[in-house]
Amino acid sequence: xxxxxxxxxxxxxxxxxxxxxxxxxxxxxxxxxxxxxxxxxxxxxxxxxxxxxxxxxxxxxxxxxxxxxxxxxxxxxxxxxxxxxxxxxxxxxxxxxxxxxxxxxxxxxxxxxxxxxxxxxxxxxxxxxxxxxxxxxxxxxxxxxxxxxxxxxxxxxxxxxxxxxxxxxxxxxxxxxxxxxxxxxxxxxxxxxxxxxxxxxxxxxxxxxxxxxxxxxxxxxxxxxxxxxxxxxxxxxxxxxxxxxxxxxxxxxxxxxxxxxxxxxxxxxxxxxxxxxxxxxxxxxxxxxxxxxxxxxxxxxxxxxxxxxxxxxxxxxxxxxxxxxxxxxxxxxxxxxxxxxxxxxxxxxxxxxxxxxxxxxxxxxxxxxxxxxxxxxxxxxxxxxxxxxxxxxxxxxxxxxxxxxxxxxxxxxxxxx
Amino acid sequence: xxxxxxxxxxxxxxxxxxxxxxxxxxxxxxxxxxxxxxxxxxxxxxxxxxxxxxxxxxxxxxxxxxxxxxxxxxxxxxxxxxxxxxxxxxxxxxxxxxxxxxxxxxxxxxxxxxxxxxxxxxxxxxxxxxxxxxxxxxxxxxxxxxxxxxxxxxxxxxxxxxxxxxxxxxxxxxxxxxxxxxxxxxxxxxxxxxxxxxxxxxxxxxxxxxxxxxxxxxxxxxxxxxxxxxxxxxxxxxxxxxxxxxxxxxxxxxxxxxxxxxxxxxxxxxxxxxxxxxxxxxxxxxxxxxxxxxxxxxxxxxxxxxxxxxxxxxxxxxxxxxxxxxxxxxxxxxxxxxxxxxxxxxxxxxxxxxxxxxxxxxxxxxxxxxxxxxxxxxxxxxxxxxxxxxxxxxxxxxxxxxxxxxxxxxxxxxxxxxxxxxxxxxxxxxxxxxxxxxxxxxxxxxxxxxxxxxxxxxxxxxxxxxxxxxxxxxxxxxxxxxxxxxxxxxxxxxxxxxxxxxxxxxxxxxxxxxxxxxxxxxxxxxxxxxxxxxxxxxxxxxxxxxxxxxxxxxxx
Numbered sequence: 001x002x003x004x005x006x007x008x009x010x011x012x013x014x015x016x017x018x019x020x021x022x023x024x025x026x027x028x029x030x031x032x033x034x035x036x037x038x039x040x041x042x043x044x045x046x047x048x049x050x051x052x053x054x055x056x057x058x059x060x061x062x063x064x065x066x067x068x069x070x071x072x073x074x075x076x077x078x079x080x081x082x083x084x085x086x087x088x089x090x091x092x093x094x095x096x097x098x099x100x101x102x103x104x105x106x107x108x109x110x111x112x113x114x115x116x117x118x119x120x121x122x123x124x125x126x127x128x129x130x131x132x133x134x135x136x137x138x139x140x141x142x143x144x145x146x147x148x149x150x151x152x153x154x155x156x157x158x159x160x161x162x163x164x165x166x167x168x169x170x171x172x173x174x175x176x177x178x179x180x181x182x183x184x185x186x187x188x189x190x191x192x193x194x195x196x197x198x199x200x201x202x203x204x205x206x207x208x209x210x211x212x213x214x215x216x217x218x219x220x221x222x223x224x225x226x227x228x229x230x231x232x233x234x235x236x237x238x239x240x241x242x243x244x245x246x247x248x249x250x251x252x253x254x255x256x257x258x259x260x261x262x263x264x265x266x267x268x269x270x271x272x273x274x275x276x277x278x279x280x281x282x283x284x285x286x287x288x289x290x291x292x293x294x295x296x297x298x299x300x301x302x303x304x305x306x307x308x309x310x311x312x313x314x315x316x317x318x319x320x321x322x323x324x325x326x327x328x329x330x331x332x333x334x335x336x337x338x339x340x341x342x343x344x345x346x347x348x349x350x351x352x353x354x355x356x357x358x359x360x361x362x363x364x365x366x367x368x369x370x371x372x373x374x375x376x377x378x379x380x381x382x383x384x385x386x387x388x389x390x391x392x393x394x395x396x397x398x399x400x401x402x403x404x405x406x407x408x409x410x411x412x413x414x415x416x417x
Numbered sequence: 418x419x420x421x422x423x424x425x426x427x428x429x430x431x432x433x434x435x436x437x438x439x440x441x442x443x444x445x446x447x448x449x450x451x452x453x454x455x456x457x458x459x460x461x462x463x464x465x466x467x468x469x470x471x472x473x474x475x476x477x478x479x480x481x482x483x484x485x486x487x488x489x490x491x492x493x494x495x496x497x498x499x500x501x502x503x504x505x506x507x508x509x510x511x512x513x514x515x516x517x518x519x520x521x522x523x524x525x526x527x528x529x530x531x532x533x534x535x536x537x538x539x540x541x542x543x544x545x546x547x548x549x550x551x552x553x554x555x556x557x558x559x560x561x562x563x564x565x566x567x568x569x570x571x572x573x574x575x576x577x578x579x580x581x582x583x584x585x586x587x588x589x590x591x592x593x594x595x596x597x598x599x600x601x602x603x604x605x606x607x608x609x610x611x612x613x614x615x616x617x618x619x620x621x622x623x624x625x626x627x628x629x630x631x632x633x634x635x636x637x638x639x640x641x642x643x644x645x646x647x648x649x650x651x652x653x654x655x656x657x658x659x660x661x662x663x664x665x666x667x668x669x670x671x672x673x674x675x676x677x678x679x680x681x682x683x684x685x686x687x688x689x690x691x692x693x694x695x696x697x698x699x700x701x702x703x704x705x706x707x708x709x710x711x712x713x714x715x716x717x718x719x720x721x722x723x724x725x726x727x728x729x730x731x732x733x734x735x736x737x738x739x740x741x742x743x744x745x746x747x748x749x750x751x752x753x754x755x756x757x758x759x760x761x762x763x764x765x766x767x768x769x770x771x772x773x774x775x776x777x778x779x780x781x782x783x784x785x786x787x788x789x790x791x792x793x794x795x796x797x798x799x800x801x802x803x804x805x806x807x808x809x810x811x812x813x814x815x816x817x818x819x820x821x822x823x824x825x826x827x828x829x830x831x832x833x834x835x836x837x838x839x840x841x842x843x844x845x846x847x848x849x850x851x852x853x854x855x856x857x858x859x860x861x862x863x864x865x866x867x868x869x870x871x872x873x874x875x876x877x878x879x880x881x882x883x884x885x886x887x888x889x890x891x892x893x894x895x896x897x898x899x900x901x902x903x904x905x906x907x908x909x910x911x912x913x914x915x916x917x918x919x920x921x922x923x924x925x926x927x928x929x930x931x932x933x934x935x936x937x938x939x940x941x942x943x944x945x946x947x948x949x950x951x952x953x954x955x956x957x958x959x960x961x962x963x964x965x966x967x968x969x970x971x972x973x
Contacts, residue, residue: 099944125697131711131743316969320944327941331913339906348744350661350755350894352902355539357502367495371488377458378484404502 004126007064010057011082011116017054018089018113021047025106029309040312044102051109055093058086069126074142075133077405081119083143084401087150088112091325095154099321103313107157114188117195137344144336149397151329152369156394158322159387160184164303165310165318166384177384182301184391189294189302190287194279197286201237209234210260210271212246233271237282243274276406319383322390323376330369337362361400368396427578437461440574442581454968455584457938460569465561481550481557490554494547501538504530508537511663552647559640570630576623577925577936585925585936587947589966591959593931602933602957606926609956613949615924624926633940635916642909649901660895663757667764668887671718671733677895679752680718680733686759686887687712711756713741713889717749741891751895758890764826768851769881770874772797783881786851788826800837800872803844807831811850811859828855839871849874851882922946924953933959943967 028043062083065073073079092108095101163181168174213228232249239248242260253259264274291302298305341362346352353359372389375381381389423431429440436456437444444455455461466475466482480486504523507515515536519527534541582588593602599622606624607617615626653659666672666683673680689710693701700707718733739747747754767787773780781798788809795802810822811830819830829851834844848864850856862869876882922939935954939946947967954961 123699125699127697127700128691128695128707128709130708135744137744314964316967317944320942324942324944327917331910331917334913335910339910342906343903346896346899347746348755350746350753350757350892352896352899355501355506355508360498360502364495364498367491367498371491371495374484374488374491379456 003064003068007061007068008124010061010064014054014057014061015113015116017050017057018109018116021050021054021105022109022113024050025102025109026309028102029106029312040102047102047105048096051089051105052093055086055089058082058089062086065126071129071133072139072143073126074138074146075129076122076127078119078122078124080142080146080401081115081122083146084149084153085112085115085119087146088115088153090147091150091154091328094328095321095325098324099317101313101317101321103161103310104154104158104321106309107161108154111153111157114191114195117199118191121195121198132348135344135347137340137347141336141340141344144332144340148329148333148336149401151325151332152390152394152397155322155325155329155390158318158325159390159394161310161313162315162318162322162387163384163391164306165313166315167303167307169301169304169307177388178301178303180388181303185302186287186291189291190283193285193287193290194283196290197237197282206238207234207236208239208259209249210239210242210246211249212243212271231271233275235275235278237278239278240281241274241278243271244269246271246274315383319386322387326369326372326390326393330373333369334366338366357404358400361396361404365393365396365400368393432463434463435461436463437581438578439569441576441578442574443578444580444584449580452584454586455581457585459562459566462565462569464565466557478557478561481554482561484558487551487554487558490547490550494544494551497538497544497547500535501544504536506536506538508540548647552644555640555644555647559637563634563637566633570633573625573627575618575620575625576927577625579927579929579934582925582927582934582936585938586943586968587935587937587950587966588968589933589935589950589954589961591933593928593933595931597931597958599928599931603928605957606953609953610924612956613953615922622928624924626924626926627922629919629921632915632919633921635912635914635919637912639909639912639916642905642907642912644905645908646902646905649898649905652898652901653896655897658895658897660893663890663892665760666713666715666889666891668885670885671716673720673731674752674893677752678720678724679736679749680720680731681754681891682716682718683713683887683889683891684716685714686761686889687714688759688761711743711759713756713891715739715741715747715754715891717747717752717754751897753894753896755892755894756889757892760888760890761886762888763884763886764888765829765851765882766885767883768876770849770851770876772800772802773873773875774871775869775873786831788829788851791831798837800835800840802833802835802847805832805834805846811855813859828852828858830855830859833874835868835872837872840868847872847874851876920945922949924950 024043024047028040028047031039031043062073065079074083088108089112092105092112095104095108160181163177167178167181169178209232211230211232214231215226216229238254239260241262241264244263244266246260246263248259254261264277294302341359342352345354345359372386372393375389376386423433423435423445425431425438425441425443425445427438427441427443429438431439431445435445437460439462442461444451444461464482466479471479504519504527507513510518515531519531519536523530530536538544583590593599603619603622603624607619610617610624610626613628615628618625618627660676662675664672664674666681668683668686671680671682687710688708691707691709695709696705696707715738716735717737717739719736720731721734722732723729724731737747737749739745739749741747741754741756743756746756765788767785769783769785771780771783781800784795784797784802786795791804791807793804795804806819808819808821808828808830809824810827812820812822812828814820819832822828831849831851833847833849835847836842836844845868846865847868848859848861850859850861855861920939920942922937924935924937927934935950937946937950947963950966951961951963
């Protein structure tokens with residue numbers, strides 16, 4: 001077994017350990033015993049110990065991959081998302097030592113699992129570094145961004161927990177926040193649906209080629225000629241959407257239906273946008289299916305079903321955890337996400353600030369959290385409003401991380417989607 | 418004007434708008450029966466902006482001194498900034514026409530985007546105004562609060578009013594048992610507080626314990642850093658502080674750097690790619706090409722004489738050598754030079770053709786023809802060649818007439834008028850193509866059918882051809898504001914760390930006979946505060962329920 005294989009095995013081990021820890025956390029928090037306090041203490045410790053084991057396995061993955069590849073594993077989306085998962089667990093461990101809350105693990109660990117799953121959607125091969133990334137700032141900038149975003153994530157988790165805990169389901173005037181909270185959880189389910197679908201089809205080895213002919217204008221030795229050339233793209237999910245006039249190569253069908261089912265609107269007519277739209281459609285469909293199944297089993301909104309699990313928590317503490325985590329993250333984000341980013345941009349491109357979309361969104365994240373931190377000073381911005389703000393903040397963080405790469409292309413395009 | 422009595426019962430005269438007496442901390446405008454948690458921001462002192470009878474300047478000051486306004490400006494700025502990321506900004510392109518680009522690429526919505534001026538969001542007057550407003554707010558908000566807060570914290574009274582203590586968020590009241598001597602307990606409490614790192618002040622049975630006051634200055638230091646940063650950004654527009662241009666540097670040819678006395682020579686440009694063994698199998702199979710290194714071995718010269726004389730050769734003095742790579746720019750004085758791009762297409766620099774008689778193969782002589790710096794007339798043996806036309810990138814237009822497609826020497830062609838023995842008195846035209854591929858493509862032998870029977874221009878061997886192999890595009894920068902930008906960012910970081918990773922904690926104690934009254938305040942982290950208070954009390958042998966002493970925060 002070579003070192004990179006060992007690294008991948010550690011990654012898998014940590015993934016399963018976290019799944020196991022999650023089950024333990026559910027048992028800790030939901031299992032009722034006569035001696036509630038002793039039960040919480042015993043099983044809380046066991047769950048935490050398994051989480052720490054998973055963290056050790058994650059560290060083993062990170063270190064061995066660093067050694068095996070010769071550069072810090074922070075150079076593409078797979079590596080960064082995996083690192084974010086490591087940092088979320090690290091941030092959770094830090095918060096655990098301050099606040100000793102088993103319920104926080106119940107929410108933080110699944111978020112890390114989801115991040116690891118999402119990371120694995122991206123190609124996991126070790127890639128050689130392009131010249132732009134060969135810099136000490138790769139380590140400093142990217143690792144600090146990962147660390148700060150993990151604390152933002154824990155702030156978000158505590159915010160969601162606060163909202164789940166304090167939601168009054170019998171109060172009809174709270175209809176809007178009830179729906180908004182359930183929708184937030186639904187969004188998380190969509191990401192889960194996306195990961196599950198991609199892995200399902202990948203396990204089945206699904207791949208289909210779509211082809212269409214495009215007119216290419218060529219100039220060869222001064223003669224301009226228009227020729228028809230085949231333009232192919234490969235899908236790893238069954239094509240519901242495809243670019244106009246594309247046909248499946250071979251005889252692939254989906255549930256007996258001819259593929260592709262639909263063509264994208266003319267404004268988005270390219271193979272790549274069509275494939276993105278196809279992926280989004282699949283994520284939504286599988287998310288809805290998954291959500292429907294969950295609702296069918298528990299027969300009430302997920303947020304409502306989660307509420308009893310948080311019985312033992314003090315909402316004031318949750319409010320404070322979410323604020324503390326965000327306050328820990330903010331200076332680290334300022335240093336890693338803006339200042340180090342500017343220094344690196346100056347070294348590599350000769351401009352410390354170029355209004356590149358990724359930069360702008362990092363600035364937006366920073367401005368948003370600074371608005372949040374100022375609002376915390378005012379009366380009336382503790383508790384529910386504050387919790388909603390950290391939820392929105394984390395959505396902005398995720399958009400900066402993933403959305404900008406998906407929807408807007410800029411200088412950071414090598415971060416790859 | 419409404420008269421407001423601001424004199425506290427302790428005898429202290431407070432400025433108007435003071436919430437808590439500056440001296441004893443008694444709430445000034447509330448009934449004595451009120452029990453809610455006190456508003457402790459800025460220790461209840463009146464902010465600078467809160468005065469009676471504001472003038473116009475006061476009103477502007479008051480507007481910017483509001484945190485609410487600051488938050489609104491921040492939110493508008495972030496929404497505005499996000500609009501600029503919808504489509505690429507104009508500044509990302511060189512040589513393009515924005516009035517058609519957005520319409521062609523993004524349709525009507527794109528055109529509206531352009532018309533609204535969102536295609537240059539970050540240079541627009543409204544966006545810059547928002548940044549200026551943030552700057553104004555930073556200055557005014559800070560000044561408005563920091564001075565009164567400094568005064569309040571500088572001269573704190575140790576003995577505070579009972580109501581002030583009882584209305585803190587963390588409160589503990591207990592009758593000390595008679596067995597415990599008052600003085601002993603105070604001693605014990607002081608020791609316990611000191612062990613936790615508090616500075617303890619005592620005055621007739623009252624204690625004020627305080628730690629990490631410096632963390633209160635964090636936000637203001639952060640704001641000072643941000644102001645320095647914003648001013649440094651503004652300073653970039655001072656003439657000469659900021660230079661940015663992109664230039665091509667051909668191999669072994671010193672080129673002047675505009676507006677500076679410097680010349681730069683690209684001595685060698687290297688590009689390396691990863692080999693198949695260094696790439697993952699999948700990549701190698703797909704035939705992907707991943708660059709490993711871009712490097713320009715550069716020499717920087719200073720021009721010491723003949724710098725502005727176009728006819729004389731400038732006199733250069735070597736000052737610096739550096740291998741410019743991505744992430745490793747050349748730095749000399751204020752000058753920074755970055756690797757930006759490259760072009761490895763070989764380009765013809767000069768040829769040294771012969772003039773010969775095709776029948777006898779007699780060579781009359783040769784001449785040096787520099788492609789970009791050609792001369793109007795060449796003399797070779799008994800012949801003279803007058804240059805009539807030069808085409809850098811030769812092609813035939815629609816009407817069959819020769820044209821130049823681009824200014825790059827991709828397909829150079831020269832039209833000479835040759836005079837000499839055996840040729841017509843007025844001279845005969847000769848189209849000369851130095852490159853072999855062009856000779857065939859444009860049928861040199863057909864164009865020159867008549868004259869080529871008498872005379873031919875031809876290169877003998879590759880030794881007579883000079884080809885320039887590489888062109889390195891470099892980005893030349895001067896950014897004099899840079900040190901100030903980093904200093905601003907550094908100050909800001911120090912302030913953030915001070916403010917966020919330490920908390921200002923205060924504990925007030927009063928013993929009225931044997932009745933102990935404790936109030937505690939922190940600017941954040943109440944969880945830590947209440948645990949600390951409980952631990953300190955336990956050390957003085959008082960059993961405390963941690964959760965019972967925290968009355969909970971702002972629930973409104």
